[in-house]
Amino acid sequence: MKATNIYEEKHKWVMFGRDPDKPEGIIDTNQYLVCHNDRAIVLDPGGIEIFSNMLAALLHHVSIEQITDLFASHQDPDIISSLGLWDQALPNAKLHAPWLWESFIRHFGLSSIEYVAAPDDGGTIDLGGVKLEMIPAHYLHSSGNFHIYDPVAKILMSGDVGAALEPVGADIFVDDFDSHIDKMKMFHQRWMPSNRAKNDWISRVRKLDVQMMAPQHGRIFKGENVKKFLDWFEALEVGTAIG
Amino acid sequence: MSNDSAKKTVKNTAKNTAKEAAFVSSASMAAELELVAKVAKDMSISVKNAKAIANRAGAKARGFAPITDFIDEMSIDTMKLVSAINKESTALSRVAISELRTRDAYSKFIQVKNNSSDANFISSLSASIENIKVKQDEEQAELIKYAKKLKSLMDDISQKMAVANVIVANSRIEAVNAEEYRSNLETIADDIDKSCATIRERVNQSFHRLENAMDQWKRLATDESNKHI
Numbered sequence: 001m002k003a004t005n006i007y008e009e010k011h012k013w014v015m016f017g018r019d020p021d022k023p024e025g026i027i028d029t030n031q032y033l034v035c036h037n038d039r040a041i042v043l044d045p046g047g048i049e050i051f052s053n054m055l056a057a058l059l060h061h062v063s064i065e066q067i068t069d070l071f072a073s074h075q076d077p078d079i080i081s082s083l084g085l086w087d088q089a090l091p092n093a094k095l096h097a098p099w100l101w102e103s104f105i106r107h108f109g110l111s112s113i114e115y116v117a118a119p120d121d122g123g124t125i126d127l128g129g130v131k132l133e134m135i136p137a138h139y140l141h142s143s144g145n146f147h148i149y150d151p152v153a154k155i156l157m158s159g160d161v162g163a164a165l166e167p168v169g170a171d172i173f174v175d176d177f178d179s180h181i182d183k184m185k186m187f188h189q190r191w192m193p194s195n196r197a198k199n200d201w202i203s204r205v206r207k208l209d210v211q212m213m214a215p216q217h218g219r220i221f222k223g224e225n226v227k228k229f230l231d232w233f234e235a236l237e238v239g240t241a242i243g
Numbered sequence: 244m245s246n247d248s249a250k251k252t253v254k255n256t257a258k259n260t261a262k263e264a265a266f267v268s269s270a271s272m273a274a275e276l277e278l279v280a281k282v283a284k285d286m287s288i289s290v291k292n293a294k295a296i297a298n299r300a301g302a303k304a305r306g307f308a309p310i311t312d313f314i315d316e317m318s319i320d321t322m323k324l325v326s327a328i329n330k331e332s333t334a335l336s337r338v339a340i341s342e343l344r345t346r347d348a349y350s351k352f353i354q355v356k357n358n359s360s361d362a363n364f365i366s367s368l369s370a371s372i373e374n375i376k377v378k379q380d381e382e383q384a385e386l387i388k389y390a391k392k393l394k395s396l397m398d399d400i401s402q403k404m405a406v407a408n409v410i411v412a413n414s415r416i417e418a419v420n421a422e423e424y425r426s427n428l429e430t431i432a433d434d435i436d437k438s439c440a441t442i443r444e445r446v447n448q449s450f451h452r453l454e455n456a457m458d459q460w461k462r463l464a465t466d467e468s469n470k471h472i
Contacts, residue, residue, distance in 0.1 A: 051351060052351045052354050052355055052358075055351070055352075055355050055368075056355045056358060056359040056362060059355070059359060059362040059363070059364045059365050059367065059368065060359075060362045060363055060364070061363070061364075062364060063364035063367035064364070064367040064368055064370070064371055065367055066364075066367075084344055084348075085347075085348050085351060088345065088348040088352075088371070088374075088375050088378075089348070089352065089368075089371050090371075091374070109344065
């Protein structure tokens with residue numbers, strides 16, 4: 001699994017993905033690690049099928065004891081179906097996830113890790129001094145959904161928003177925004193159900209200083225491309241499957 | 244069902260059972276033994292009929308009353324045993340699933356350890372591996388405990404059925420003296436005999452199913468542990 005340091009100043013952000021060893025037929029996912037001193041959090045740790053590669057990749061950057069927190073933006077299997085295995089590896093960790101999905105996510109196997117249910121209006125995860133904000137992103141696409149904003153690194157981990165369907169070998173960053181549109185248009189039109197929810201999220205995100213928008217699939221948007229994405233998304237009609 | 248297709252069914256069942264995971268076997272077994280409870284209940288009703296006939300027959304069927312009491316008690320005990328088996332097999336299924344997940348996690352941790360020896364923090368995984376091994380050992384011991392308990396409960400039912408055979412044979416002798424009640428009592432003895440045979444057959448099948456599943460589980464567990472040595 002490829003690991004890319006995307007921010008390394010006061011603390012560190014690492015993106016994991018583009019796994020050449022992932023089994024055929026499962027969607028490629030991006031996982032993120034935020035670490036600060038002796039604490040680390042894994043954002044959307046991924047599905048059961050990529051657990052071994054993900055754990056191995058993480059141990060190049062942090063020790064097991066350092067991983068004190070996990071975050072699941074929503075309940076999908078590619079986000080958190082590995083929970084039963086993390087539960088065995090990190091018995092003292094906390095899982096931050098939407099309150100709405102607690103009784104559903106527990107079906108993946110949770111007996112040791114503590115489920116910290118995030119209320120609808122979000123909250124803060126304090127990673128030993130680094131405060132990560134949980135930004136409400138309900139109905140984008142899941143009915144209980146959060147993104148993570150780091151005001152120091154100015155990174156927004158945007159879950160499925162900004163996602164693109166690409167081959168495993170794709171670049172990490174969006175280079176040419178216009179040519180990237182084709183790879184994400186259908187995804188957003190079909191997976192995002194509500195224009196109202198979309199616009200609410202855009203107005204919320206426009207108030208933040210976002211230098212990097214990091215989705216769970218596809219490429220990361222940097223600088224000017226973040227604004228271009230918000231403008232494009234604002235104009236896009238979503239929830240198209242109902243005709 | 245023709246003899247050939249019956250043989251084929253038995254062969255297929257044996258083949259499937261041999262491949263079956265312990266948690267599937269225990270769940271299937273509980274469902275199969277539900278029929279035993281039903282047959283035992285029917286047996287209890289037959290025995291109550293026999294008792295009523297014996298009462299009407301009076302002195303002609305004096306020897307029948309203690310026999311019916313015994314079989315009635317035995318059918319109630321069988322129903323209780325089936326209920327206990329259900330409870331134990333559900334517990335066994337739960338432990339077997341948990342053990343399977345623990346084994347999977349253990350296997351994945353070992354894989355990471357072996358394939359990523361160059362990772363800076365690989366040694367920090369050792370404590371997790373040790374903890375999970377302890378958990379796995381505990382679950383395996385629990386699994387063996389539940390399997391033993393289940394076998395012992397099934398053995399209790401088989402023993403009761405063996406005794407019932409002797410009792411039914413005695414009841415036939417008693418029926419001979421019951422004159423005009425003879426044919427009714429013999430029919431009831433036949434029903435009880437058939438019920439006992441059905442129960443014996445079901446329990447035997449479940450017993451073998453459990454043995455096969457446990458053998459399969461032991462083989463897999465040994466293969467896995469050899470793989471990690």
